[in-house]
Amino acid sequence: MKKMAHDLTPDVLNDRCPSRAVLNHVTSRWGVLILIALQDGTLRFSALRRRIGGVSERMLAQSLRLLEDDGFVRRTAHPVVPPHVDYDLTPLGYEVAAKVHALASLIEGNLGQIIAQRKT
Template sequence: MALLEFDPYDRGCPSRQLLDRIGDRWTVLVIGILEDGPHRFSQLSRRVEGISQKMLTQTLRALEADGLVLRTAYPEIPPRVEYELTALGRSLLEPLHALVSWASEHMGEVETFREGAPVA
């Protein structure tokens, strides 16, 4: 079986969908929070300011479908559900840390451009 080459510049390539998913602001924030370990839905909802319940549900379902997040339902009353990163999801942490670091390092320059001032 030949190895598949994925080209995100090709609109029909599934790698483009994956880049859209991991580049989504909610995905980045949810994965960042789950780095600390398993969280319940309500914990995630409180930590990701501004996300609606509907958007959090959609994000978690998509991450689960892509194999990045594991959803575990415990047979308790009341029911308890936790979300945690899979090994595949954890493999995203290093590139996400690099992006967060870059954003932190260059935010001052970006703000200067946004304000219309020249940058030396």
């Protein structure tokens, strides 16, 4: 028995592979920025919102939950009023964030070039 119906090794190029969804969470508009922001340490919801320019409460909450469900972000809620919730990266989340950050830095570092040759 060697032949299986569907492939067992994850492949993002494959339409039906579940890795696609996870990749999308990580590379989503706000997901990327959340991971980068949390690299510097724990942040609470409101601080994260201030750190990431342009994000709405709705999208921040939504994106955080996806990353939490995937196991990249840890949520710690303190049972106090007014509410206090801390967010930080899991070990795996840290690895992912490092890759994302490397990508963002590369782009930031070459932004001049990129924009310069655009109008060519």
